[in-house]
Amino acid sequence: MGNKLPNSNLIRSLTSIGNIADKSRATCRNCNGNDCSDNILEDILRDKILTSGYFSLVPFFSTKPKGKCSHGGGFDRTSNIEPKGGINKDTFGASHGYLHMTAANMAIAATSELLEDIRGAAGDKTFLQMMGISKGKALCFVIDTTGSMGDDIEAVKTVTSSIINTKVGTEDEPPVYILVPFNDPDFGPLIRTTDPNVFKRAINALSAAGGGDIPELSLSGLQLALTGAPPNSEIFLFTDAPAKDQHLKSTVIALIERTKSVVNFMITNVLGFRRRKRSDDSQEQDQQNSRMVTSDAQVYRDLAQASGGLAIQVTKRELLMATSIITESSSSSLVTLVQASRSPGKAENFTFTVDESVRNLTVYITGRSVTFILISPSGVFQESTNTTGSLITASQAVGNFMTLQLKTQAGLWEIKMVSTNPYILKVVGESPIDFLFDFLEVSQGPLGGFDVVNNRPRSGVNGSLIVTVIGSDSATVTEVILVASSGSGEVNGSVEAQGGGDFLARFDRIPAEEFVVLVKGQNSNSSSRASSGIFQRQSSTNIRASTVSVTSPDSNSVLVPGTPLSVPFSVMTSGAGGNFTIQATNDQGFDSTFPSNLILETGGSANGTVNLTAPSNTPSGTDVTLTVEALAPGGTDTNYVVLHFTVLKTVTDFTSPVCQLLSLQSNCSDNCILSMWELSVRVTDGAEGTGVNRVSLRQGNGTLNTSRSAGNENITLVSYNASCCSPDVELLVVDGVGNVASCFYSVLKTTPTVTSSSQATTNSPRPTAVVSLSNRAAQSLLLCLGITILGINLPMGNN
Numbered sequence: 001m002g003n004k005l006p007n008s009n010l011i012r013s014l015t016s017i018g019n020i021a022d023k024s025r026a027t028c029r030n031c032n033g034n035d036c037s038d039n040i041l042e043d044i045l046r047d048k049i050l051t052s053g054y055f056s057l058v059p060f061f062s063t064k065p066k067g068k069c070s071h072g073g074g075f076d077r078t079s080n081i082e083p084k085g086g087i088n089k090d091t092f093g094a095s096h097g098y099l100h101m102t103a104a105n106m107a108i109a110a111t112s113e114l115l116e117d118i119r120g121a122a123g124d125k126t127f128l129q130m131m132g133i134s135k136g137k138a139l140c141f142v143i144d145t146t147g148s149m150g151d152d153i154e155a156v157k158t159v160t161s162s163i164i165n166t167k168v169g170t171e172d173e174p175p176v177y178i179l180v181p182f183n184d185p186d187f188g189p190l191i192r193t194t195d196p197n198v199f200k201r202a203i204n205a206l207s208a209a210g211g212g213d214i215p216e217l218s219l220s221g222l223q224l225a226l227t228g229a230p231p232n233s234e235i236f237l238f239t240d241a242p243a244k245d246q247h248l249k250s251t252v253i254a255l256i257e258r259t260k261s262v263v264n265f266m267i268t269n270v271l272g273f274r275r276r277k278r279s280d281d282s283q284e285q286d287q288q289n290s291r292m293v294t295s296d297a298q299v300y301r302d303l304a305q306a307s308g309g310l311a312i313q314v315t316k317r318e319l320l321m322a323t324s325i326i327t328e329s330s331s332s333s334l335v336t337l338v339q340a341s342r343s344p345g346k347a348e349n350f351t352f353t354v355d356e357s358v359r360n361l362t363v364y365i366t367g368r369s370v371t372f373i374l375i376s377p378s379g380v381f382q383e384s385t386n387t388t389g390s391l392i393t394a395s396q397a398v399g400n401f402m403t404l405q406l407k408t409q410a411g412l413w414e415i416k417m418v419s420t421n422p423y424i425l426k427v428v429g430e431s432p433i434d435f436l437f438d439f440l441e442v443s444q445g446p447l448g449g450f451d452v453v454n455n456r457p458r459s460g461v462n463g464s465l466i467v468t469v470i471g472s473d474s475a476t477v478t479e480v481i482l483v484a485s486s487g488s489g490e491v492n493g494s495v496e497a498q499g500g501g502d503f504l505a506r507f508d509r510i511p512a513e514e515f516v517v518l519v520k521g522q523n524s525n526s527s528s529r530a531s532s533g534i535f536q537r538q539s540s541t542n543i544r545a546s547t548v549s550v551t552s553p554d555s556n557s558v559l560v561p562g563t564p565l566s567v568p569f570s571v572m573t574s575g576a577g578g579n580f581t582i583q584a585t586n587d588q589g590f591d592s593t594f595p596s597n598l599i600l601e602t603g604g605s606a607n608g609t610v611n612l613t614a615p616s617n618t619p620s621g622t623d624v625t626l627t628v629e630a631l632a633p634g635g636t637d638t639n640y641v642v643l644h645f646t647v648l649k650t651v652t653d654f655t656s657p658v659c660q661l662l663s664l665q666s667n668c669s670d671n672c673i674l675s676m677w678e679l680s681v682r683v684t685d686g687a688e689g690t691g692v693n694r695v696s697l698r699q700g701n702g703t704l705n706t707s708r709s710a711g712n713e714n715i716t717l718v719s720y721n722a723s724c725c726s727p728d729v730e731l732l733v734v735d736g737v738g739n740v741a742s743c744f745y746s747v748l749k750t751t752p753t754v755t756s757s758s759q760a761t762t763n764s765p766r767p768t769a770v771v772s773l774s775n776r777a778a779q780s781l782l783l784c785l786g787i788t789i790l791g792i793n794l795p796m797g798n799n
Contacts, residue, residue, distance in 0.1 A: 026067025031085030182221030215244030242296030308540025314399030367423030377411025432471030459545030480505035547575035562616035578633035659743035690736030700729035
C-alpha cells in the first residue's frame with residue numbers, strides 16, 4: 001500500500017486500525033508460478049483495505065475462506081489452497097520478500113514507538129535498566145541484622161558511604177542500589193532504589209537486635225536479592241551465623257546460574273566464640289558450637305564457588321578492611337581471566353593470557369597458608385613469600401583473604417600453586433572486552449534454528465552455546481572451552497562466526513561435572529607483536545549439566561491478587577527413573593501447592609502443577625520469581641525452571657489523560673533574552689480514570705509547577721513559564737496505571753499576549769494505553785508483539 005510509518009492505532013484502545021476486509025471479500029489471486037509480487041487484488045490496494053495471511057501447520061485442518069490470502073512459505077499448509085501462494089515478508093526469499101526491508105524497518109519503528117511510550121511512563125533511568133543499558137554494576141548488600149552484628153553493620157555503613165562518594169558521577173556509578181536485611185524469623189523487605197542518598201539512609205537505619213537461636217534465614221535473604229537484582233550483579237552477604245534455611249541451597253544455586261550473578265560472603269567469627277551470651281559458658285559447649293559453625297560455613301563456601309565469588313572469613317575488627325578492598329576495587333569493566341577452586345588443595349599450575357586492553361591486574365586468593373610462585377611473560381619469578389619483588393606492586397592480607405596487585409604486562413602468565421591447603425584463586429583485571437553466553441538447543445518450532453536453554457544443559461550429549469563478544473568490534477573468538485571447575489578436564493568446541501560479534505560453539509559432549517566457560521580470541525586492534533592481540537576471558541559462574549529437564553509452557557504471567565494461578569510443568573529424564581522430589585519456592589513467600597514428588601520411568605516424563613496465590617492486598621506491579629526444581633533419586637542430579645510473574649490488579653482504565661489549554665500569554669520580542677511567556681493547562685483523567693500520577697517536561701527549559709484542583713482531585717492544574725528563547729514545551733502526563741499522553745505547545749517569538757487557546761499550537765498527542773508494567777511485564781509485552789529488532793521475526797497469526 002506504500003505506507004512508510006507504523007499504524008499506531010494497533011496499540012491503542014477504542015480506535016480504528018483502518019478499513020478491514022470483510023470475511024466474504026476476496027483479497028488475493030493465485031501467484032503466477034513462483035512470482036507472488038502481484039497476487040493481492042487491485043481493489044484491495046486501491047481502497048486501502050487491510051488484510052492478513054492465513055496460516056496453518058496442519059494439512060488436514062488447513063482451511064481459509066474463499067479468495068483469502070495465505071501467509072505462504074514451506075510450513076504453511078494453507079498456501080496450497082486456492083488462491084495459492086502467500087504474502088509474507090519474513091525473509092528476502094519470502095512470497096513478498098522484495099518488501100522485506102520495508103516491513104522490517106516499519107517493525108523497528110513500531111517497536112521504538114511502543115518503547116517510547118513505556119519510557120515515558122517509567123522514566124529514563126528505569127527504562128534504561130529494563131533494557132539492560134547501564135555501565136555500572138548494581139550495588140547489592142544482604143545483611144544479617146541480629147544482635148551480634150552491630151560492628152558488621154557499622155562497617156557496611158562506612159563502606160557504603162565511601163563507594164557512593166567515590167563513584168557517583170563516574171562511569172562506575174551503580175545504576176541501582178539494593179538492600180535485603182535478614183534475621184530470624186524474618187527476612188526482607190527488598191529495598192531497591194536508584195537514588196544513592198535513599199540507599200544511604202536505608203543502610204544507616206539498620207540496627208542489630210534480637211535473633212533467638214543461632215542460625216538465621218541467610219539463604220532466604222539471598223534468594224530475594226538474586227530475584228530482585230539485575231542479571232550479572234555482584235552481591236555481598238554479611239553474616240556471623242550459619243544458615244537456618246539450607247534447604248534453599250539448590251534454589252539459590254539455580255538462581256545464581258540463571259542470573260550469572262557473583263555472590264561474595266563476608267563471614268565473621270566463623271571459628272570463634274558464638275554470638276550471644278549464654279548462661280552455660282562451659283568450654284565443652286564452646287567447642288561444640290565452634291565445630292557446628294565451622295561445618296555450616298561450608299554452605300557459604302559452596303555458594304561462593306558456584307557463583308565465582310569469594311568466601312572471606314575475618315574477625316569483626318578485620319571486616320571493614322576486607323570489605324573495602326573487594327568493593328572499592330570493583331569496576332563496571334571488571335573481567336575474569338582465570339578462576340579455580342581446589343578443596344582439598346593440590347599443587348597445580350595455572351596459565352592466563354593478559355592482553356593489551358587489561359588494566360589493574362589483580363589476584364584474589366582465599367585460603368589459609370596458601371603459597372605460590374608467579375611467573376611473568378618475560379620469565380621473571382616471584383614467590384608469595386617475597387613481597388618486595390618486581391611483579392607484585394602491592395599486597396594486602398586480612399583473615400583468609402589475600403589480594404595482590406600485579407605489574408600489568410601483556411602476554412602469557414603462570415601461577416604455580418605450591419600449597420596443598422584448600423583455596424580459591426581468581427585473577428581479574430579491567431578491560432572493555434568481555435563476553436556473554438547462553439546454551440542453545442535445537443528449536444522444535446516450525447522455523448527451526450535454536451532456542452536458548454533457560455536452565456541446565458543436558459549432560460553427556462552434544463550441545464551448543466552462543467558467545468557474544470562485547471567491548472570491541474574487531475575481536476574474534478578462536479576457542480571456546482568447557483573447563484572442569486575442580487580439576488583439569490576440558491572439552492573443546494568448534495567455533496563458527498555468526499556475524500555481529502556472535503560466535504556459535506558446538507561441543508560433541510557436555511561434561512557431567514561442574515565446569516566454567518573459557519573463551520580465547522584475538523583483537524585485531526592490538527599493536528603488540530609479542531601478544532598478537534590474543535585475549536582470554538572466563539565465566540565467573542560455574543555450570544552444572546543434568547540428565548533431568550524441567551520445563552513449563554508459556555502461560556499467563558499475570559497474578560491477580562487473591563486468585564490462584566495454575567502453573568503447569570513437566571519433568572523429563574534421559575537417565576534412570578524413580579521417585580523424583582519436587583520443590584517449588586517463590587521469593588515473595590506467597591502460598592503455593594505442588595506435588596512433593598513425581599514418578600518417572602527410565603527415559604520418561606511426568607507432569608505436575610504449582611498453584612500460586614498472591615494475597616489480596618499485594619500491591620499491583622509486584623514481581624514474583626517462582627523456581628520449580630526436580631531432584632533425581634539419591635540426590636545426585638537436579639534441574640530447575642525459573643518463572644517470572646507480575647501481580648496486577650484488574651485494569652479497566654485504558655484512556656490517556658487529556659490536556660486543556662486555559663491560557664497562553666507572552667511578551668516575546670526580537671530580543672528573546674529579555675522576554676518571557678507562560679501558559680496554564682488543566683489536565684484530567686476522565687470520570688472513570690485512575691487520576692493523574694505525574695506531569696513532567698519532555699521538552700522545554702522553563703519552570704513547571706503543578707497543583708491539585710481544590711474542588712476536584714481528578715484535575716491537575718499545570719503552570720509553565722520560560723524565556724522566549726525557548727518557545728516550545730512538551731508536557732508528559734502519566735496516569736495511575738501508566739497510560740501516557742504528551743501535550744505540545746509553542747509560542748512564536750513575535751507573538752503578542754495571547755489568552756485564547758485558539759492562538760496557540762496544541763498537540764494533544766497520540767493517546768496510548770500502557771497498562772501498569774513492571775520491568776518483567778514490559779519485557780513480556782515486547783515478546784508478545786512478535787517483533788524482534790535483531791532477526792526481524794514478524795508475527796504469523798491468522799486473519
